[in-house]
Amino acid sequence: MAGAADPAAAAPPSVSRGAALYMLLLLCLVNAFNYVDRSMLALVMPQMTKELQLSDTVTGLVAGLPFALCYASCAIPLAWVADRYNRRNLLAGALAGWSVVTALTGAAQSGWQLAAARFALGAGESAGHPTTASLIAGSFALKDRTAAFSALSASAYLGPFVGFPIVGWLLAEHGWRAAYYATGIAGVAMAAAFFLTVREPPRGQAGPAVPGGGGFVAGVRRLLATPSYRLVVLAGGFSAVNQGAHLTWGPTFLARVHHLDPQAIGLYFGTLRGAAGLAGALFAAVVVGMLVRRDIRWQVRVPILVAGLPFLSDLLFLAARDPLLWQAGLALSAFVTAIAVALSYPLYVNIAPPGLRATASAFYFLVASLMGFILGPLTVGALSDVFAAAWGAEAITVAMAAASGSALLSFLLLLRAGRSWTEDVARAEGAA
Structure with missing residues (x-):
């Protein structure tokens, strides 16, 4: 039975090491976009709240609640989809979708429109973690996964390290709306590159059954x-x-x-x-x-x-x-x-x-x-x-x-x- 097999003895994934490392590089970039798109609101808030005339209470509510509710409610069903269907297509589509939402955030004219954008952003980004985890597990042997997941975790800090100074420059030179437009367009380009250059790795054996069902x-x-x-x-x-x-x-x-x-x-x-x-x-x-x-x-x-x-x-x-x-x-x-x-x-x-x-x-x-x-x-x-x-x-x-x-x-x-x-x-x- 699959559940009784020794994980260390499982057959290695039928993906070349070069292809796996290339995919990991792109997954790290996708994760960096995920973090920047989610967090750049903090950088634009001083300009945005002044223009939209939002109080600190409303800003704090809009920044977190819509995103969290949609992110939390969509993560589990999207993880179910990632376990059963093409993960490359799901992640590329999700990145393109949340990048479009990021660009549209630059057109927000009220707190309600900003809340709607944060809600939609949560839906797209909720596909990122489960899909990425499944792709890495399907492309790297068990002994190599710790290093792969460590690289993915570190990429969350790559987003602010590289992206925030660029967003800050756009804010200073062109305003908060332009910062959202540019970031969203870059994300759509990244989604296209991921879809066109990454192949869906074959799935390994099913994991052990949930004890007790x-x-x-x-x-x-x-x-x-x-x-x-x-x-x-x-x-x-x-x-x-x-x-x-x-x-x-x-x-x-x-x-x-x-x-x-x-x-x-x-x-x-x-x-x-x-x-x-x-x-x-x-x-x-x-x-x-x-x-x-x-x-x-x-x-x-x-x-x-x-x-x-x-x-x-x-x-x-x-x-x-x-x-x-x-x-x-x-x-x-x-x-x-x-x-x-x-x-x-x-x-x-x-x-x-x-x-x-x-x-x-x-x-x-x-x-x-x-x-x-x-x-x-x-x-x-x-x-x-x-x-x-x-x-x-x-x-x-x-x-x-x-x-x-x-x-x-x-x-x-x-x-x-x-x-x-x-x-x-x-x-x-x-x-x-």
């Missing part, structure tokens, strides 16, 4: 019966709240408090933050990887150690007025957050039975997306409006500092999860 809901119920899984998911959700708040409102903070122009914001929030994030992902892969090979308990120890650090680095970024200090805080925040994100994958996958690992990943991202895209931006926007009368331009500083406190909740939850995590890993491995 019953589909996604039954699988989630079984996972939630594992104590450390519940805590890890909640910890990931609160970490996402901090990330969502920081990514959405960080550029606005730099514009209001430090009076930076769009091009400078794109440089600091793109190049500086992107380089620090790449360094953090590399640290997680090399240093933490060595520790885990010596003792599996480091797999949960290091996330516990770094979970609360974004709160401290964010305070440095928000409170410091000396340029070197707030830039150091911004870089440190990206560095420790990248470590936390990179280590979150094995943290929840290793405590799931083999037949429920895809379900564990889908549910984790469902919770993280809803909490991060909704609570993070909305919390800062609402608190900024509340504090505006007393704090003026500094209201956003206080609001972002309050939202960063969610990192401390993530730390406490992971600390509690660490008590039973190794036992839950042993139990999951015993189910293999």
